């Protein structure tokens with residue numbers, strides 16, 4: 001296996017970070033590389049909100065977990081389990097050295113056809129992977145978190161984002177404080193059909 005394949009195969013989701021701050025120059029370089037991702041019609045619909053201050057983290061955490069709590073209660077889930085999940089989520093947000101909210105600019109689209117919307121979302125996802133790989137290249141760990149998808153309006157509201165910036169995910173970055181377990185993969189042979 002050549003070095004680049006090895007590099008791609010050794011990216012892991014990291015969920016525990018050292019408290020050490022990540023130098024701004026590294027975050028800048030990661031984002032500068034992220035935007036080399038491919039995008040449909042080269043429309044580059046990705047936008048990034050860097051959540052840096054304690055107060056922004058707190059607002060984001062409260063918005064996400066309020067929605068999480070309300071959705072879980074509506075499904076009739078166990079109250080103690082809900083509180084456990086909420087507290088765990090708040091702790092993870094508070095402890096993440098860098099949080100990048102990965103957004104899609106809904107106005108950066110050619111037409112409103114559903115296929116174009118899908119392509120726009122796919123384009124933002126390519127940037128998300130590029131961001132994780134750029135972080136890996138810097139020796140940082142990262143984790144893609146889907147929670148903002150469930151609270152898009154609340155997130156826009158508390159962070160005072162343009163209504164055109166639709167949160168797709170948030171990415172936690174930092175120096176890893178765990179060795180993630182191997183994330184098992186299915187055999188590639190079972191995933192391919194030949195014609």
Ligand SMILES: Cc1cc2nc3c(=O)[nH]c(=O)nc-3n(C[C@H](O)[C@H](O)[C@H](O)COP(=O)(O)O)c2cc1C
Pocket residue numbers: 011012013014015143144145146147180183
């Ligand atoms: C669209 C998407 C959503 C994800 N959401 C979460 C999440 O909310 N919380 C989390 O801890 N990990 C999340 N992950 C990370 C996956 O759990 C992880 O990529 C998967 O288990 C494989 O592990 P690996 O990244 O170490 O290879 C998400 C990944 C993707 C691509």
